[in-house]
Amino acid sequence: MGKTTKDQLGRIVAQETDSPVPAVILVRPQLGENIGAACRCMLNFGLTDLRLVAPRDGWPNPAAEPMAAGAVDVLNTARVFDTVEEAVSDLQYVLAATARRRELEIPVVGTDDIGPKLKGLSASGLPTGILFGPEKAGLTNADVVLADAILTYPVNQAFQSLNLAQAVNIFAYIWANASLPNIPDVFNPEISDAAERKDLTGLFEHLEQELDNAGFFFPESKRALMSQNIRAPLTRAKMTVQEVRTFRGIVKALAEGRGKARIK
Amino acid sequence: MGKTTKDQLGRIVAQETDSPVPAVILVRPQLGENIGAACRCMLNFGLTDLRLVAPRDGWPNPAAEPMAAGAVDVLNTARVFDTVEEAVSDLQYVLAATARRRELEIPVVGTDDIGPKLKGLSASGLPTGILFGPEKAGLTNADVVLADAILTYPVNQAFQSLNLAQAVNIFAYIWANASLPNIPDVFNPEISDAAERKDLTGLFEHLEQELDNAGFFFPESKRALMSQNIRAPLTRAKMTVQEVRTFRGIVKALAEGRGKARIK
Numbered sequence: 001m002g003k004t005t006k007d008q009l010g011r012i013v014a015q016e017t018d019s020p021v022p023a024v025i026l027v028r029p030q031l032g033e034n035i036g037a038a039c040r041c042m043l044n045f046g047l048t049d050l051r052l053v054a055p056r057d058g059w060p061n062p063a064a065e066p067m068a069a070g071a072v073d074v075l076n077t078a079r080v081f082d083t084v085e086e087a088v089s090d091l092q093y094v095l096a097a098t099a100r101r102r103e104l105e106i107p108v109v110g111t112d113d114i115g116p117k118l119k120g121l122s123a124s125g126l127p128t129g130i131l132f133g134p135e136k137a138g139l140t141n142a143d144v145v146l147a148d149a150i151l152t153y154p155v156n157q158a159f160q161s162l163n164l165a166q167a168v169n170i171f172a173y174i175w176a177n178a179s180l181p182n183i184p185d186v187f188n189p190e191i192s193d194a195a196e197r198k199d200l201t202g203l204f205e206h207l208e209q210e211l212d213n214a215g216f217f218f219p220e221s222k223r224a225l226m227s228q229n230i231r232a233p234l235t236r237a238k239m240t241v242q243e244v245r246t247f248r249g250i251v252k253a254l255a256e257g258r259g260k261a262r263i264k
Numbered sequence: 265m266g267k268t269t270k271d272q273l274g275r276i277v278a279q280e281t282d283s284p285v286p287a288v289i290l291v292r293p294q295l296g297e298n299i300g301a302a303c304r305c306m307l308n309f310g311l312t313d314l315r316l317v318a319p320r321d322g323w324p325n326p327a328a329e330p331m332a333a334g335a336v337d338v339l340n341t342a343r344v345f346d347t348v349e350e351a352v353s354d355l356q357y358v359l360a361a362t363a364r365r366r367e368l369e370i371p372v373v374g375t376d377d378i379g380p381k382l383k384g385l386s387a388s389g390l391p392t393g394i395l396f397g398p399e400k401a402g403l404t405n406a407d408v409v410l411a412d413a414i415l416t417y418p419v420n421q422a423f424q425s426l427n428l429a430q431a432v433n434i435f436a437y438i439w440a441n442a443s444l445p446n447i448p449d450v451f452n453p454e455i456s457d458a459a460e461r462k463d464l465t466g467l468f469e470h471l472e473q474e475l476d477n478a479g480f481f482f483p484e485s486k487r488a489l490m491s492q493n494i495r496a497p498l499t500r501a502k503m504t505v506q507e508v509r510t511f512r513g514i515v516k517a518l519a520e521g522r523g524k525a526r527i528k
Binding site for chain 2: 037040041043044045046069070071099100101105108109110111112150152153154155156157159160161162163165166169170173176177180181182183184185186187194238239240243
Protein backbone atom coordinates (compact mmCIF):
# COMPACT_ATOMS: atom_id res chain seq x y z
CA MET A 1 0.00 0.00 0.00
CA GLY A 2 1.37 3.38 -0.96
CA LYS A 3 1.16 6.59 0.96
CA THR A 4 -2.01 8.65 0.93
CA THR A 5 -2.16 10.95 -2.08
CA LYS A 6 -4.71 12.88 -4.07
CA ASP A 7 -5.91 11.70 -7.44
CA GLN A 8 -6.38 13.89 -10.49
CA LEU A 9 -9.70 15.15 -9.18
CA GLY A 10 -8.17 16.05 -5.82
CA ARG A 11 -9.70 13.21 -3.83
CA ILE A 12 -7.94 11.33 -1.07
CA VAL A 13 -6.80 7.87 -2.02
CA ALA A 14 -4.08 5.68 -0.56
CA GLN A 15 -2.46 4.97 -3.91
CA GLU A 16 0.71 6.19 -5.52
CA THR A 17 -0.27 5.30 -9.04
CA ASP A 18 -1.40 7.63 -11.81
CA SER A 19 -3.31 4.80 -13.53
CA PRO A 20 -6.98 5.46 -14.11
CA VAL A 21 -9.42 3.74 -11.75
CA PRO A 22 -12.72 2.40 -13.10
CA ALA A 23 -15.55 4.93 -13.34
CA VAL A 24 -18.83 4.05 -11.63
CA ILE A 25 -21.73 5.23 -13.80
CA LEU A 26 -25.15 5.32 -12.17
CA VAL A 27 -27.74 5.38 -14.94
CA ARG A 28 -30.94 7.26 -14.03
CA PRO A 29 -30.50 6.67 -10.26
CA GLN A 30 -33.59 7.38 -8.21
CA LEU A 31 -32.61 7.78 -4.55
CA GLY A 32 -30.04 10.29 -3.33
CA GLU A 33 -29.42 8.00 -0.36
CA ASN A 34 -28.17 5.28 -2.68
CA ILE A 35 -25.92 7.71 -4.53
CA GLY A 36 -24.40 8.81 -1.22
CA ALA A 37 -23.98 5.23 -0.01
CA ALA A 38 -22.32 4.37 -3.32
CA CYS A 39 -19.78 7.19 -2.77
CA ARG A 40 -18.84 5.77 0.61
CA CYS A 41 -18.22 2.23 -0.57
CA MET A 42 -16.43 3.46 -3.69
CA LEU A 43 -13.92 5.35 -1.56
CA ASN A 44 -13.65 2.44 0.92
CA PHE A 45 -12.23 0.41 -1.94
CA GLY A 46 -10.25 3.12 -3.73
CA LEU A 47 -12.71 4.19 -6.44
CA THR A 48 -13.25 7.91 -6.93
CA ASP A 49 -14.73 8.58 -10.39
CA LEU A 50 -18.53 8.80 -10.03
CA ARG A 51 -20.71 9.70 -13.03
CA LEU A 52 -24.46 10.20 -12.92
CA VAL A 53 -26.69 9.91 -15.98
CA ALA A 54 -29.95 11.87 -15.63
CA PRO A 55 -30.45 11.41 -11.87
CA ARG A 56 -34.22 11.41 -11.21
CA ASP A 57 -34.18 14.05 -8.48
CA GLY A 58 -31.59 16.33 -10.08
CA TRP A 59 -28.12 17.10 -8.76
CA PRO A 60 -26.83 17.94 -6.20
CA ASN A 61 -29.23 15.97 -4.04
CA PRO A 62 -29.25 16.77 -0.30
CA ALA A 63 -30.22 13.17 0.56
CA ALA A 64 -26.86 11.92 -0.69
CA GLU A 65 -24.41 13.58 1.69
CA PRO A 66 -25.39 11.94 5.00
CA MET A 67 -25.03 8.48 3.41
CA ALA A 68 -21.66 9.39 1.88
CA ALA A 69 -20.34 9.51 5.48
CA GLY A 70 -17.16 11.41 4.76
CA ALA A 71 -16.69 10.43 1.14
CA VAL A 72 -17.70 13.96 0.19
CA ASP A 73 -14.79 14.32 -2.22
CA VAL A 74 -16.30 11.58 -4.36
CA LEU A 75 -19.75 13.15 -4.02
CA ASN A 76 -18.63 16.67 -4.84
CA THR A 77 -16.62 15.70 -7.90
CA ALA A 78 -19.38 13.49 -9.37
CA ARG A 79 -20.13 14.48 -12.96
CA VAL A 80 -23.60 14.58 -14.44
CA PHE A 81 -24.45 13.58 -18.03
CA ASP A 82 -27.65 13.60 -20.05
CA THR A 83 -27.03 10.28 -21.78
CA VAL A 84 -25.10 7.06 -21.23
CA GLU A 85 -23.29 7.67 -24.54
CA GLU A 86 -21.83 10.92 -23.18
CA ALA A 87 -20.97 9.35 -19.83
CA VAL A 88 -18.88 6.58 -21.42
CA SER A 89 -17.43 8.62 -24.30
CA ASP A 90 -13.84 8.64 -22.96
CA LEU A 91 -13.79 5.01 -21.80
CA GLN A 92 -12.03 2.11 -23.53
CA TYR A 93 -13.81 -0.77 -21.83
CA VAL A 94 -17.28 -0.58 -20.36
CA LEU A 95 -19.17 -3.14 -18.28
CA ALA A 96 -22.90 -3.34 -17.66
CA ALA A 97 -23.94 -4.77 -14.29
CA THR A 98 -27.02 -6.92 -14.60
CA ALA A 99 -28.42 -10.12 -13.16
CA ARG A 100 -30.77 -10.68 -16.08
CA ARG A 101 -29.94 -12.50 -19.28
CA ARG A 102 -30.55 -10.21 -22.26
CA GLU A 103 -31.62 -10.96 -25.79
CA LEU A 104 -28.33 -9.46 -26.83
CA GLU A 105 -25.18 -11.18 -27.99
CA ILE A 106 -22.76 -9.55 -25.59
CA PRO A 107 -20.08 -11.41 -23.66
CA VAL A 108 -20.84 -12.22 -20.02
CA VAL A 109 -18.03 -12.04 -17.48
CA GLY A 110 -18.05 -13.24 -13.89
CA THR A 111 -16.46 -11.68 -10.85
CA ASP A 112 -13.51 -14.09 -10.82
CA ASP A 113 -12.13 -12.78 -14.09
CA ILE A 114 -13.01 -9.12 -14.08
CA GLY A 115 -10.76 -7.82 -11.30
CA PRO A 116 -7.48 -8.86 -12.96
CA LYS A 117 -8.79 -7.72 -16.35
CA LEU A 118 -9.65 -4.22 -15.10
CA LYS A 119 -6.35 -4.00 -13.23
CA GLY A 120 -4.49 -4.89 -16.43
CA LEU A 121 -6.36 -2.29 -18.50
CA SER A 122 -5.78 0.31 -15.83
CA ALA A 123 -2.07 -0.51 -15.64
CA SER A 124 -1.93 0.06 -19.41
CA GLY A 125 -3.45 3.49 -18.90
CA LEU A 126 -6.79 2.53 -20.42
CA PRO A 127 -9.85 4.05 -18.74
CA THR A 128 -12.67 1.65 -17.84
CA GLY A 129 -16.10 1.97 -16.30
CA ILE A 130 -19.24 0.14 -15.27
CA LEU A 131 -22.92 0.96 -15.73
CA PHE A 132 -25.46 0.34 -12.95
CA GLY A 133 -29.14 0.76 -13.73
CA PRO A 134 -31.88 2.52 -11.77
CA GLU A 135 -33.20 0.95 -8.56
CA LYS A 136 -36.49 -0.37 -9.85
CA ALA A 137 -35.90 -1.53 -13.38
CA GLY A 138 -32.16 -1.92 -13.88
CA LEU A 139 -30.45 -1.17 -17.17
CA THR A 140 -32.44 -1.26 -20.41
CA ASN A 141 -31.18 -3.21 -23.41
CA ALA A 142 -30.40 0.16 -25.02
CA ASP A 143 -28.03 0.86 -22.13
CA VAL A 144 -26.49 -2.61 -22.15
CA VAL A 145 -25.57 -2.56 -25.86
CA LEU A 146 -23.24 0.36 -25.11
CA ALA A 147 -21.10 -1.95 -22.97
CA ASP A 148 -18.35 -4.34 -24.02
CA ALA A 149 -19.51 -7.00 -21.59
CA ILE A 150 -22.10 -7.85 -18.97
CA LEU A 151 -20.80 -8.31 -15.43
CA THR A 152 -22.91 -10.60 -13.31
CA TYR A 153 -22.57 -11.64 -9.67
CA PRO A 154 -22.87 -15.16 -8.19
CA VAL A 155 -26.24 -14.44 -6.58
CA ASN A 156 -28.91 -16.58 -4.97
CA GLN A 157 -31.22 -17.12 -7.94
CA ALA A 158 -34.21 -17.18 -5.60
CA PHE A 159 -33.48 -13.61 -4.36
CA GLN A 160 -31.27 -11.81 -6.78
CA SER A 161 -32.22 -8.14 -6.63
CA LEU A 162 -29.37 -6.22 -5.01
CA ASN A 163 -29.73 -2.75 -3.58
CA LEU A 164 -27.97 -0.27 -5.90
CA ALA A 165 -25.32 0.79 -3.40
CA GLN A 166 -24.70 -2.85 -2.43
CA ALA A 167 -24.12 -3.68 -6.09
CA VAL A 168 -21.62 -0.82 -6.37
CA ASN A 169 -20.01 -2.04 -3.15
CA ILE A 170 -19.36 -5.51 -4.57
CA PHE A 171 -17.82 -4.04 -7.71
CA ALA A 172 -15.63 -1.69 -5.68
CA TYR A 173 -14.49 -4.60 -3.54
CA ILE A 174 -13.62 -6.64 -6.62
CA TRP A 175 -11.50 -3.76 -7.87
CA ALA A 176 -9.71 -3.45 -4.52
CA ASN A 177 -9.25 -7.19 -4.29
CA ALA A 178 -7.36 -7.10 -7.59
CA SER A 179 -5.43 -3.91 -7.00
CA LEU A 180 -4.70 -3.56 -3.27
CA PRO A 181 -2.88 -5.94 -0.89
CA ASN A 182 -5.33 -8.65 0.18
CA ILE A 183 -4.26 -8.19 3.78
CA PRO A 184 -3.47 -4.52 4.46
CA ASP A 185 0.07 -3.76 5.63
CA VAL A 186 -1.25 -2.66 9.01
CA PHE A 187 -1.62 -6.38 9.78
CA ASN A 188 1.96 -7.13 8.72
CA PRO A 189 3.02 -10.10 10.85
CA GLU A 190 6.60 -8.83 11.03
CA ILE A 191 5.48 -6.38 13.71
CA SER A 192 4.54 -9.42 15.79
CA ASP A 193 6.21 -10.10 19.12
CA ALA A 194 6.47 -13.88 18.67
CA ALA A 195 8.25 -15.79 21.44
CA GLU A 196 11.51 -17.49 20.51
CA ARG A 197 11.69 -21.26 20.82
CA LYS A 198 13.96 -20.99 23.89
CA ASP A 199 11.27 -19.00 25.75
CA LEU A 200 8.83 -21.80 25.02
CA THR A 201 11.30 -24.48 26.14
CA GLY A 202 11.82 -22.51 29.36
CA LEU A 203 8.07 -22.56 29.96
CA PHE A 204 7.86 -26.33 29.30
CA GLU A 205 10.71 -27.08 31.68
CA HIS A 206 9.30 -24.83 34.38
CA LEU A 207 5.84 -26.39 34.03
CA GLU A 208 7.12 -29.96 33.98
CA GLN A 209 9.36 -29.32 36.98
CA GLU A 210 6.38 -28.12 39.01
CA LEU A 211 4.26 -31.02 37.73
CA ASP A 212 7.04 -33.36 38.84
CA ASN A 213 6.97 -31.74 42.26
CA ALA A 214 3.22 -32.41 42.35
CA GLY A 215 3.65 -36.07 41.38
CA PHE A 216 1.82 -35.54 38.10
CA PHE A 217 3.93 -37.87 35.94
CA PHE A 218 2.57 -41.15 37.13
CA PRO A 219 3.16 -43.87 36.13
CA GLU A 220 6.67 -42.95 35.01
CA SER A 221 6.20 -45.01 31.82
CA LYS A 222 3.64 -42.46 30.63
CA ARG A 223 5.90 -39.47 31.20
CA ALA A 224 6.92 -39.09 27.53
CA LEU A 225 3.36 -39.21 26.25
CA MET A 226 2.09 -36.84 28.93
CA SER A 227 4.89 -34.42 28.13
CA GLN A 228 3.98 -34.56 24.44
CA ASN A 229 0.40 -33.75 25.27
CA ILE A 230 1.56 -30.66 27.13
CA ARG A 231 4.10 -29.45 24.57
CA ALA A 232 2.17 -30.00 21.35
CA PRO A 233 -0.79 -27.70 22.00
CA LEU A 234 1.34 -24.98 23.57
CA THR A 235 3.63 -25.06 20.55
CA ARG A 236 0.68 -24.86 18.17
CA ALA A 237 -0.58 -21.83 20.08
CA LYS A 238 2.37 -19.75 18.73
CA MET A 239 2.59 -17.57 21.81
CA THR A 240 4.09 -14.11 22.14
CA VAL A 241 6.85 -13.22 24.59
CA GLN A 242 4.25 -11.64 26.85
CA GLU A 243 1.97 -14.66 26.69
CA VAL A 244 4.81 -17.00 27.67
CA ARG A 245 5.55 -14.68 30.60
CA THR A 246 1.88 -14.86 31.61
CA PHE A 247 1.92 -18.66 31.46
CA ARG A 248 5.06 -18.86 33.61
CA GLY A 249 3.25 -16.65 36.10
CA ILE A 250 0.30 -19.03 36.03
CA VAL A 251 2.52 -22.04 36.74
CA LYS A 252 4.23 -20.20 39.60
CA ALA A 253 0.94 -19.05 41.08
CA LEU A 254 -0.63 -22.51 40.92
CA ALA A 255 2.47 -24.17 42.34
CA GLU A 256 2.86 -21.68 45.19
CA GLY A 257 -0.88 -21.62 45.84
CA ARG A 258 -0.84 -25.38 46.10
CA GLY A 259 2.02 -25.08 48.59
CA LYS A 260 0.05 -22.55 50.62
CA ALA A 261 -3.05 -24.75 50.66
CA ARG A 262 -0.95 -27.58 52.01
CA ILE A 263 0.41 -25.39 54.80
CA LYS A 264 -3.09 -24.48 56.03
CA MET B 265 -27.25 -23.90 -9.27
CA GLY B 266 -29.76 -26.14 -7.56
CA LYS B 267 -33.48 -25.73 -7.35
CA THR B 268 -34.99 -23.36 -4.83
CA THR B 269 -35.48 -25.03 -1.47
CA LYS B 270 -35.97 -24.08 2.14
CA ASP B 271 -33.17 -24.35 4.68
CA GLN B 272 -33.57 -25.75 8.19
CA LEU B 273 -35.07 -22.50 9.41
CA GLY B 274 -37.59 -22.50 6.58
CA ARG B 275 -36.05 -19.72 4.52
CA ILE B 276 -35.92 -19.66 0.77
CA VAL B 277 -32.52 -20.44 -0.70
CA ALA B 278 -31.56 -21.70 -4.11
CA GLN B 279 -29.39 -24.51 -2.79
CA GLU B 280 -29.85 -28.24 -2.68
CA THR B 281 -27.28 -28.84 0.00
CA ASP B 282 -27.89 -29.58 3.67
CA SER B 283 -24.49 -28.17 4.59
CA PRO B 284 -24.54 -25.35 7.13
CA VAL B 285 -24.05 -21.84 5.77
CA PRO B 286 -21.99 -19.33 7.77
CA ALA B 287 -23.88 -17.45 10.49
CA VAL B 288 -23.71 -13.66 10.45
CA ILE B 289 -23.49 -12.36 14.02
CA LEU B 290 -24.12 -8.67 14.53
CA VAL B 291 -22.65 -7.69 17.88
CA ARG B 292 -24.51 -4.86 19.64
CA PRO B 293 -25.85 -3.40 16.37
CA GLN B 294 -27.25 0.11 16.70
CA LEU B 295 -29.47 0.85 13.68
CA GLY B 296 -32.42 -1.29 12.67
CA GLU B 297 -31.93 -0.02 9.11
CA ASN B 298 -28.51 -1.67 8.98
CA ILE B 299 -29.89 -4.93 10.35
CA GLY B 300 -32.56 -4.94 7.65
CA ALA B 301 -30.07 -4.07 4.91
CA ALA B 302 -27.81 -6.88 6.15
CA CYS B 303 -30.72 -9.35 5.79
CA ARG B 304 -31.21 -8.35 2.17
CA CYS B 305 -27.60 -8.76 1.13
CA MET B 306 -27.26 -11.99 3.11
CA LEU B 307 -30.11 -13.53 1.17
CA ASN B 308 -28.83 -12.10 -2.12
CA PHE B 309 -25.77 -14.26 -1.64
CA GLY B 310 -27.37 -17.31 -0.04
CA LEU B 311 -26.79 -16.60 3.67
CA THR B 312 -29.76 -17.08 6.00
CA ASP B 313 -28.55 -17.50 9.60
CA LEU B 314 -28.65 -14.09 11.29
CA ARG B 315 -27.81 -13.73 14.98
CA LEU B 316 -28.04 -10.52 16.99
CA VAL B 317 -26.14 -9.93 20.21
CA ALA B 318 -27.79 -7.31 22.45
CA PRO B 319 -29.18 -5.06 19.70
CA ARG B 320 -29.24 -1.50 21.05
CA ASP B 321 -32.87 -0.77 20.22
CA GLY B 322 -34.24 -4.19 21.16
CA TRP B 323 -35.79 -6.74 18.85
CA PRO B 324 -37.88 -6.84 16.72
CA ASN B 325 -37.06 -3.38 15.40
CA PRO B 326 -39.59 -1.79 12.99
CA ALA B 327 -36.81 0.12 11.19
CA ALA B 328 -35.35 -3.14 9.90
CA GLU B 329 -38.13 -4.48 7.68
CA PRO B 330 -38.26 -1.79 4.96
CA MET B 331 -34.51 -2.19 4.38
CA ALA B 332 -34.77 -5.98 4.27
CA ALA B 333 -36.74 -5.50 1.02
CA GLY B 334 -38.26 -8.95 0.86
CA ALA B 335 -35.65 -10.84 2.86
CA VAL B 336 -38.20 -11.07 5.67
CA ASP B 337 -37.52 -14.77 6.18
CA VAL B 338 -34.00 -13.93 7.28
CA LEU B 339 -35.28 -11.07 9.43
CA ASN B 340 -38.02 -13.08 11.08
CA THR B 341 -35.82 -16.05 11.93
CA ALA B 342 -33.00 -13.92 13.37
CA ARG B 343 -32.06 -15.11 16.83
CA VAL B 344 -31.16 -12.78 19.70
CA PHE B 345 -28.49 -13.53 22.31
CA ASP B 346 -27.29 -11.66 25.39
CA THR B 347 -23.61 -12.37 24.84
CA VAL B 348 -21.20 -13.18 22.03
CA GLU B 349 -20.24 -16.38 23.87
CA GLU B 350 -23.83 -17.65 23.63
CA ALA B 351 -24.18 -16.55 20.00
CA VAL B 352 -21.14 -18.57 18.89
CA SER B 353 -21.58 -21.54 21.23
CA ASP B 354 -22.51 -24.05 18.49
CA LEU B 355 -19.92 -22.87 15.94
CA GLN B 356 -16.68 -24.65 15.06
CA TYR B 357 -14.89 -21.78 13.35
CA VAL B 358 -15.54 -18.13 14.04
CA LEU B 359 -14.20 -15.06 12.26
CA ALA B 360 -14.07 -11.50 13.56
CA ALA B 361 -14.40 -8.78 10.92
CA THR B 362 -12.16 -5.84 11.68
CA ALA B 363 -9.98 -3.36 9.84
CA ARG B 364 -7.89 -2.55 12.91
CA ARG B 365 -4.80 -4.39 14.05
CA ARG B 366 -5.30 -5.67 17.61
CA GLU B 367 -2.84 -6.24 20.41
CA LEU B 368 -3.89 -9.87 20.23
CA GLU B 369 -2.08 -12.82 18.79
CA ILE B 370 -4.81 -14.10 16.54
CA PRO B 371 -4.32 -15.19 12.92
CA VAL B 372 -5.33 -12.69 10.24
CA VAL B 373 -6.92 -14.00 7.04
CA GLY B 374 -7.64 -12.12 3.85
CA THR B 375 -10.60 -12.38 1.53
CA ASP B 376 -8.70 -14.48 -1.04
CA ASP B 377 -8.35 -17.42 1.31
CA ILE B 378 -11.49 -17.35 3.41
CA GLY B 379 -14.13 -18.29 0.82
CA PRO B 380 -12.62 -21.69 -0.02
CA LYS B 381 -11.88 -22.32 3.67
CA LEU B 382 -15.46 -21.66 4.74
CA LYS B 383 -16.80 -23.69 1.86
CA GLY B 384 -14.59 -26.61 2.90
CA LEU B 385 -15.70 -26.43 6.53
CA SER B 386 -19.32 -26.20 5.45
CA ALA B 387 -18.95 -29.19 3.12
CA SER B 388 -17.60 -31.15 6.11
CA GLY B 389 -20.74 -30.24 8.04
CA LEU B 390 -18.92 -27.86 10.38
CA PRO B 391 -20.86 -24.72 11.31
CA THR B 392 -19.01 -21.41 10.94
CA GLY B 393 -19.81 -17.77 11.63
CA ILE B 394 -18.51 -14.23 11.57
CA LEU B 395 -18.74 -11.39 14.09
CA PHE B 396 -19.40 -7.82 12.99
CA GLY B 397 -19.12 -5.04 15.59
CA PRO B 398 -21.42 -2.09 16.27
CA GLU B 399 -21.51 0.81 13.83
CA LYS B 400 -19.51 3.33 15.79
CA ALA B 401 -16.83 1.42 17.62
CA GLY B 402 -16.53 -1.98 15.96
CA LEU B 403 -15.67 -5.13 17.89
CA THR B 404 -13.87 -4.87 21.22
CA ASN B 405 -10.80 -6.98 21.93
CA ALA B 406 -12.99 -9.03 24.29
CA ASP B 407 -15.18 -9.89 21.29
CA VAL B 408 -12.27 -10.58 18.97
CA VAL B 409 -10.57 -13.09 21.31
CA LEU B 410 -13.63 -15.33 20.93
CA ALA B 411 -12.81 -15.76 17.23
CA ASP B 412 -10.40 -18.18 15.58
CA ALA B 413 -9.19 -15.56 13.12
CA ILE B 414 -9.56 -11.95 12.07
CA LEU B 415 -10.98 -11.37 8.60
CA THR B 416 -9.88 -8.12 7.02
CA TYR B 417 -10.78 -6.55 3.67
CA PRO B 418 -8.43 -4.94 1.12
CA VAL B 419 -9.61 -1.41 1.90
CA ASN B 420 -8.36 2.06 1.02
CA GLN B 421 -6.26 2.79 4.12
CA ALA B 422 -7.17 6.48 3.83
CA PHE B 423 -10.91 5.74 4.18
CA GLN B 424 -11.43 2.35 5.71
CA SER B 425 -14.63 2.55 7.75
CA LEU B 426 -17.30 0.46 6.02
CA ASN B 427 -20.99 0.78 6.72
CA LEU B 428 -22.13 -2.28 8.72
CA ALA B 429 -24.47 -3.64 6.04
CA GLN B 430 -21.82 -3.06 3.35
CA ALA B 431 -19.35 -5.07 5.42
CA VAL B 432 -21.87 -7.91 5.70
CA ASN B 433 -22.50 -7.60 1.96
CA ILE B 434 -18.83 -8.17 1.10
CA PHE B 435 -18.68 -11.22 3.36
CA ALA B 436 -21.88 -12.63 1.85
CA TYR B 437 -20.48 -12.09 -1.64
CA ILE B 438 -17.25 -13.89 -0.71
CA TRP B 439 -19.31 -16.84 0.50
CA ALA B 440 -21.32 -16.91 -2.72
CA ASN B 441 -18.21 -16.51 -4.82
CA ALA B 442 -16.81 -19.67 -3.27
CA SER B 443 -20.01 -21.68 -3.18
CA LEU B 444 -22.19 -20.68 -6.15
CA PRO B 445 -21.42 -20.73 -9.89
CA ASN B 446 -19.41 -17.58 -10.69
CA ILE B 447 -21.64 -16.94 -13.69
CA PRO B 448 -25.21 -18.01 -12.86
CA ASP B 449 -26.68 -20.70 -15.10
CA VAL B 450 -29.20 -18.22 -16.46
CA PHE B 451 -26.32 -16.84 -18.56
CA ASN B 452 -25.39 -20.31 -19.82
CA PRO B 453 -24.01 -19.76 -23.31
CA GLU B 454 -25.45 -23.09 -24.49
CA ILE B 455 -28.86 -21.44 -24.63
CA SER B 456 -27.34 -19.08 -27.19
CA ASP B 457 -28.53 -19.06 -30.76
CA ALA B 458 -25.06 -18.85 -32.31
CA ALA B 459 -24.91 -18.93 -36.10
CA GLU B 460 -23.25 -21.94 -37.70
CA ARG B 461 -20.17 -21.36 -39.82
CA LYS B 462 -22.09 -22.09 -43.04
CA ASP B 463 -24.53 -19.25 -42.26
CA LEU B 464 -21.57 -16.94 -41.93
CA THR B 465 -20.00 -18.20 -45.17
CA GLY B 466 -23.32 -17.60 -46.87
CA LEU B 467 -23.30 -14.01 -45.65
CA PHE B 468 -19.72 -13.47 -46.84
CA GLU B 469 -20.48 -14.85 -50.29
CA HIS B 470 -23.65 -12.81 -50.64
CA LEU B 471 -21.86 -9.65 -49.54
CA GLU B 472 -18.83 -10.20 -51.76
CA GLN B 473 -21.07 -10.99 -54.74
CA GLU B 474 -22.88 -7.69 -54.33
CA LEU B 475 -19.60 -5.86 -53.81
CA ASP B 476 -18.32 -7.43 -57.02
CA ASN B 477 -21.43 -6.19 -58.80
CA ALA B 478 -20.61 -2.74 -57.48
CA GLY B 479 -17.00 -2.88 -58.68
CA PHE B 480 -15.68 -2.77 -55.09
CA PHE B 481 -12.74 -5.18 -55.56
CA PHE B 482 -10.39 -2.90 -57.37
CA PRO B 483 -7.57 -3.37 -58.19
CA GLU B 484 -8.06 -7.13 -58.50
CA SER B 485 -4.66 -7.72 -56.84
CA LYS B 486 -6.10 -6.42 -53.57
CA ARG B 487 -9.15 -8.69 -53.60
CA ALA B 488 -7.73 -11.24 -51.14
CA LEU B 489 -6.72 -8.61 -48.60
CA MET B 490 -10.01 -6.74 -48.93
CA SER B 491 -11.91 -9.99 -48.44
CA GLN B 492 -9.89 -10.73 -45.30
CA ASN B 493 -10.73 -7.34 -43.90
CA ILE B 494 -14.41 -8.07 -44.39
CA ARG B 495 -14.38 -11.63 -43.06
CA ALA B 496 -12.15 -11.22 -39.99
CA PRO B 497 -14.22 -8.68 -38.03
CA LEU B 498 -17.54 -10.36 -38.92
CA THR B 499 -16.13 -13.69 -37.70
CA ARG B 500 -14.88 -12.12 -34.48
CA ALA B 501 -18.36 -10.69 -33.87
CA LYS B 502 -19.70 -14.24 -33.23
CA MET B 503 -23.14 -13.46 -34.64
CA THR B 504 -26.40 -15.23 -33.91
CA VAL B 505 -28.58 -16.77 -36.60
CA GLN B 506 -30.89 -13.75 -36.36
CA GLU B 507 -27.99 -11.30 -36.65
CA VAL B 508 -26.69 -13.05 -39.79
CA ARG B 509 -30.21 -12.83 -41.22
CA THR B 510 -30.30 -9.10 -40.41
CA PHE B 511 -26.93 -8.57 -42.12
CA ARG B 512 -28.07 -10.41 -45.25
CA GLY B 513 -31.09 -8.10 -45.26
CA ILE B 514 -28.76 -5.12 -45.01
CA VAL B 515 -26.71 -6.28 -47.99
CA LYS B 516 -29.84 -6.89 -50.02
CA ALA B 517 -31.35 -3.51 -49.14
CA LEU B 518 -28.17 -1.62 -49.94
CA ALA B 519 -27.69 -3.49 -53.21
CA GLU B 520 -31.28 -3.06 -54.34
CA GLY B 521 -31.38 0.50 -53.09
CA ARG B 522 -28.31 1.25 -55.12
CA GLY B 523 -29.99 -0.28 -58.14
CA LYS B 524 -33.06 1.89 -57.54
CA ALA B 525 -30.97 4.99 -57.20
CA ARG B 526 -29.34 4.17 -60.51
CA ILE B 527 -32.71 3.78 -62.18
CA LYS B 528 -33.84 7.22 -61.12
